[in-house]
Amino acid sequence: MKTVHTIAELREEVRKQKAAGNKVGFVPTMGNLHEGHISLVEKANEVSDFVIASIFVNPLQFGAGEDLDTYPRTLPEDQQKLEAADTDLLFAPSVTEMYPNGNAAQTTVTVPDELTDTLCGASRPGHFCGVTTVVTKLFGMVQPDLAVFGEKDYQQLAVIRRMTNDLCLPVEIIGMPTVREDDGLAKSSRNGFLTDEQRSKAVFINQLLKETIARIESGDKAFKDMEQLAIERLKQDGFEPDYFAIRQQDTLKDATAKDNKIVVLVAAKLGTPRLIDNMCCELI
Ligand code: PAF
Numbered sequence: 001m002k003t004v005h006t007i008a009e010l011r012e013e014v015r016k017q018k019a020a021g022n023k024v025g026f027v028p029t030m031g032n033l034h035e036g037h038i039s040l041v042e043k044a045n046e047v048s049d050f051v052i053a054s055i056f057v058n059p060l061q062f063g064a065g066e067d068l069d070t071y072p073r074t075l076p077e078d079q080q081k082l083e084a085a086d087t088d089l090l091f092a093p094s095v096t097e098m099y100p101n102g103n104a105a106q107t108t109v110t111v112p113d114e115l116t117d118t119l120c121g122a123s124r125p126g127h128f129c130g131v132t133t134v135v136t137k138l139f140g141m142v143q144p145d146l147a148v149f150g151e152k153d154y155q156q157l158a159v160i161r162r163m164t165n166d167l168c169l170p171v172e173i174i175g176m177p178t179v180r181e182d183d184g185l186a187k188s189s190r191n192g193f194l195t196d197e198q199r200s201k202a203v204f205i206n207q208l209l210k211e212t213i214a215r216i217e218s219g220d221k222a223f224k225d226m227e228q229l230a231i232e233r234l235k236q237d238g239f240e241p242d243y244f245a246i247r248q249q250d251t252l253k254d255a256t257a258k259d260n261k262i263v264v265l266v267a268a269k270l271g272t273p274r275l276i277d278n279m280c281c282e283l284i
Pocket of ligand 1: 028029030056058061131134135153156
């Protein structure tokens with residue numbers, strides 16, 4: 001696997017692949033790779049001829065006081081993992097390569113508020129604008145036929161689908177199921193910041209999601225009560241919940257008794273790390 005750091009080198013590699021008629025699959029990441037990311041690379045390998053991954057800790061999607069400076073940067077280990085997963089090319093640009101005029105002077109891409117000012121967007125203002133801006137730039141550089149994202153970041157995936165659709169970008173967006181630890185905790189680059197005690201508590205998020213899904217599947221429609229109860233139980237267990245929300249899968253609006261495609265989403269801090277997870281159900 002070759003690693004390139006500049007847009008010019010990347011474009012040259014992409015040009016060769018396109019000229020050879022190869023289908024380019026893309027997996028954008030912020031590095032510190034785990035099995036969840038590798039499952040995205042495996043999917044990209046399954047459905048394309050040439051797989052490009054990127055590693056870029058994007059300052060535009062971190063707010064003031066968030067973990068931009070401490071976000072784990074592990075390039076050599078990541079390169080080994082990508083190589084082992086048969087990635088063809090890694091693009092690992094610097095911040096100046098991505099934002100040569102400075103972060104503040106960057107043209108941005110904004111998806112309408114209905115999808116971006118709720119859930120994670122409510123507590124992380126500007127976060128999704130940072131994500132859609134960098135993903136649009138990366139799509140422009142890599143020109144992939146398809147791009148693979150994890151469903152753990154459910155709202156991010158919905159926002160990227162909407163952006164790609166609204167801007168008529170010729171990229172197929174593929175979502176992949178969340179990869180979990182044996183006890184059910186969703187794999188995340190931020191799990192490494194949990195102490196041993198917090199790590200054993202963290203699984204409660206997954207248990208709460210499963211319990212809520214079971215109640216919904218059994219016909220319970222008291223969504224607001226379920227949300228409130230979950231928030232209280234998270235607090236009792238030492239979490240600082242941001243939200244626990246029962247929403248429509250496609251629009252992320254509050255679920256109503258008439259909806260049958262439902263997603264339950266949660267974000268909560270446990271010590272320093274902010275954990276997110278979600279689970280879907282389809283009622284018949
Ligand atoms: O999910 C991530 O790792 C990031 O938000 C992404 C999509 C690579 C954009 O920086």
